[in-house]
Amino acid sequence: MLAMNNIGKVFTTDVVQTHALQDFTLQVDEGDFLAVTGTSGSGKTTFLNVAGLLETFDSGQYTLDGQNIKGLNDKQRSQLRNEKIGFIFQSFNLIPDLNLFDNVDVPLRYRGFNGAQRKERILQSLERVGLGKRLRHFPAQLSGGQQQRVAIARALAGSPRFLLADEPTGNLDSDMAQSVMGLLQEINQSGTTIIMVTHDQALAKLAQRKIIVRDGKVCDIGVSTIGLQPQELSAPRV
Amino acid sequence: MNILLNLGPIFRALQRQRFSAILVIVQIAITMAIITNGIAISWDRYLHIERSSGIDEQNTFFMTSSGFTKDFNPRATIELDLAIIRSTDGVIDALQTNSFPLSDSGNWYEIQTSPQTDAQLVPAASYKFDEHGINTFGLKLIAGDNFNQQDTLWLNEADSQWPSHVLLSKATAAALFGANQWQIAVGKTIYVNQNTPIIVRGIVEQLHAPWVDWPHVERTIISPARVTHNSARYVIRTQPGRLNEIMQTLPMTLAKENTQRVIRKVKSIQQAKDEIYAADIATVSILLIVIVVLAFVTAMGVAGLASFNIDKRRQQIGIRRALGASKRQILQHFMLENALLCTMGALFGTLLTLALNIFLVNQYALTPLPIYYLPLGVVILFVISQLAVIKPACRAMSISPAMATRCI
Numbered sequence: 032m033l034a035m036n037n038i039g040k041v042f043t044t045d046v047v048q049t050h051a052l053q054d055f056t057l058q059v060d061e062g063d064f065l066a067v068t069g070t071s072g073s074g075k076t077t078f079l080n081v082a083g084l085l086e087t088f089d090s091g092q093y094t095l096d097g098q099n100i101k102g103l104n105d106k107q108r109s110q111l112r113n114e115k116i117g118f119i120f121q122s123f124n125l126i127p128d129l130n131l132f133d134n135v136d137v138p139l140r141y142r143g144f145n146g147a148q149r150k151e152r153i154l155q156s157l158e159r160v161g162l163g164k165r166l167r168h169f170p171a172q173l174s175g176g177q178q179q180r181v182a183i184a185r186a187l188a189g190s191p192r193f194l195l196a197d198e199p200t201g202n203l204d205s206d207m208a209q210s211v212m213g214l215l216q217e218i219n220q221s222g223t224t225i226i227m228v229t230h231d232q233a234l235a236k237l238a239q240r241k242i243i244v245r246d247g248k249v250c251d252i253g254v255s256t257i258g259l260q261p262q263e264l265s266a267p268r269v
Numbered sequence: 270m271n272i273l274l275n276l277g278p279i280f281r282a283l284q285r286q287r288f289s290a291i292l293v294i295v296q297i298a299i300t301m302a303i304i305t306n307g308i309a310i311s312w313d314r315y316l317h318i319e320r321s322s323g324i325d326e327q328n329t330f331f332m333t334s335s336g337f338t339k340d341f342n343p344r345a346t347i348e349l350d351l352a353i354i355r356s357t358d359g360v361i362d363a364l365q366t367n368s369f370p371l372s373d374s375g376n377w378y379e380i381q382t383s384p385q386t387d388a389q390l391v392p393a394a395s396y397k398f399d400e401h402g403i404n405t406f407g408l409k410l411i412a413g414d415n416f417n418q419q420d421t422l423w424l425n426e427a428d429s430q431w432p433s434h435v436l437l438s439k440a441t442a443a444a445l446f447g448a449n450q451w452q453i454a455v456g457k458t459i460y461v462n463q464n465t466p467i468i469v470r471g472i473v474e475q476l477h478a479p480w481v482d483w484p485h486v487e488r489t490i491i492s493p494a495r496v497t498h499n500s501a502r503y504v505i506r507t508q509p510g511r512l513n514e515i516m517q518t519l520p521m522t523l524a525k526e527n528t529q530r531v532i533r534k535v536k537s538i539q540q541a542k543d544e545i546y547a548a549d550i551a552t553v554s555i556l557l558i559v560i561v562v563l564a565f566v567t568a569m570g571v572a573g574l575a576s577f578n579i580d581k582r583r584q585q586i587g588i589r590r591a592l593g594a595s596k597r598q599i600l601q602h603f604m605l606e607n608a609l610l611c612t613m614g615a616l617f618g619t620l621l622t623l624a625l626n627i628f629l630v631n632q633y634a635l636t637p638l639p640i641y642y643l644p645l646g647v648v649i650l651f652v653i654s655q656l657a658v659i660k661p662a663c664r665a666m667s668i669s670p671a672m673a674t675r676c677i
């Protein structure tokens with residue numbers, strides 16, 4: 032379970048202070064599939080980064096899987112991230128110099144699994160996304176949809192409790208987006224909690240729950256699209 | 270977690286970055302070849318300069334007395350001079366000699382153990398000084414006896430006569446009688462000028478010939494003779510710490526005592542040594558500067574390329590952080606990558622070092638590189654490149670995990 036209470040996050044640059052998150056309050060239960068939408072700059076990525084321990088927050092309370100996040104040091108946060116959270120990014124973010132096998136291997140090595148354990152997990156998770164026969168391929172030799180599947184395999188290989196996805200279909204055409212979405216649903220059904228940021232209303236509807244973020248706050252919770260501004264219904268950004 | 274187990278993917282990833290990897294490897298290899306050979310040459314020269322000549326170099330000086338009047342009496346002058354010098358406060362002992370170590374002038378003879386023409390000839394530098402030699406030079410008599418006063422033979426310049434007894438340096442005795450039986454030389458008759466017999470009275474541990482680069486520099490033969498000549502060279506050994514003072518006052522005392530001659534060329538052994546080795550010292554200094562500059566340039570090169578690669582991989586580092594790498598693991602990643610490149614550079618560098626050494630040995634007749642210089646070279650390059658990569662690696666370490674989501 033993930034619970035945020037009045038989280039605040041401020042970015043300070045030389046010129047401006049941006050309140051990227053303000054009194055951000057949200058609870059995500061075990062097994063949820065949450066879609067997060069909102070206009071560009073509303074704070075979705077910031078929320079995801081804070082939730083995924085990629086960034087610290089300035090105020091409020093955040094509990095992940097029963098653990099109070101405030102006060103953890105960088106090493107503890109890294110470890111928690113490694114064990115409990117899988118990430119999927121809009122631009123896939125595979126490491127170009129590593130083949131698929133080694134890419135999926137990256138988080139497992141940080142986890143400290145032994146060679147046999149790693150190999151089993153890598154093969155299993157690549158198999159699960161339908162790329163079990165492409166172990167020696169490099170990311171550049173795959174289509175966008177396939178690359179995103181590898182990223183999903185990498186996120187899943189460590190059996191995380193949470194899968195955080197920032198516009199996972201943003202760089203994909205609609206067919207590929209559909210299939211990636213199908214894969215995420217399947218993963219969710221097998222018990223992994225998913226939080227997905229998306230601009231695609233059609234995909235958002237497939238999630239169990241949906242929140243809209245506006246000016247760094249959760250402003251609507253539910254599955255309806257009421258209250259959305261017309262531009263928020265537009266096609267996915269690239 | 271055993272960090273070395275992570276070499277596999279790092280190595281495979283480097284294969285995809287061949288150009289920059291090869292650049293580092295080649296740079297490390299070339300630097301290793303030059304630095305290792307440079308250190309070996311410098312050290313070899315250093316040992317050459319610093320080796321002992323067998324005498325008390327720190328406390329010894331010499332000077333020349335040259336008579337210039339028609340009725341100048343060389344023998345009387347020498348006898349009086351030595352009496353004055355030896356009784357001077359602070360002087361340990363003194364002698365008159367034809368030559369001495371580091372003087373760069375003198376002569377040598379071929380010695381043999383039998384008068385036959387086919388006997389093995391042993392070249393040895395010849396010194397002519399009396400029983401004060403042991404004490405003046407601080408020599409160590411390791412077998413037999415010193416000369417005594419009656420042994421001294423006064424010769425004219427034209428005389429080619431040899432005294433009946435001589436002392437040998439240990440190396441001369443070893444060359445004549447075999448490395449392990451130099452002791453048996455004492456009492457034996459040896460021959461100079463093919464058939465002049467002389468008896469070996471004693472053996473001194475070490476006394477160098479006058480020429481530092483002579484291949485037989487360790488071989489000397491000492492005869493208790495005094496050659497009278499208008500010019501005489503005196504060697505004076507002082508008590509520790511008194512050298513400079515006595516070098517100032519003694520020439521004046523002697524000059525006053527006898528006005529038919531001048532005292533010239535007053536110099537300490539140390540000064541003579543510095544002059545003789547000036548070229549060697551310059552060579553070593555230049556080599557050391559080259560080594561330091563090259564080490565610095567290589568460190569800069571390694572650091573620069575590491576920096577470049579880290580900047581290029583900022584997002585990848587963010588991704589690794591997002592996937593759970595701790596800061597330390599990022600640091601380790603780059604240190605390990607560098608260590609891997611350095612190892613390959615060192616392997617290649619070992620071959621290059623040997624090749625350069627073979628070239629130098631053939632071309633300039635240098636001594637072959639002792640084998641332990643190779644691991645030394647590897648360690649030096651390893652340290653240089655690991656130090657060089659620390660700063661860029663620390664920068665990599667501080668890249669935020671949010672880089673994974675923020676920069677596209």
Ligand SMILES: Nc1ncnc2c1ncn2[C@@H]1O[C@H](COP(=O)(O)OP(=O)(O)OP(=O)(O)O)[C@@H](O)[C@H]1O
Nearest residue numbers: 042043044049051070071072073074075076077078
């Ligand atoms: N590192 C940063 N430094 C300063 N300001 C930042 C930083 N990251 C984000 N911001 C600001 O915080 C606000 C929220 O940004 P965020 O990336 O969370 O928006 P988003 O909802 O993900 O937008 P998009 O849909 O375009 O991805 C924006 O105003 C953004 O400019």
Ligand SMILES: [Mg+2]
Nearest residue numbers: 075076077197
């Ligand atoms: Mg965003």
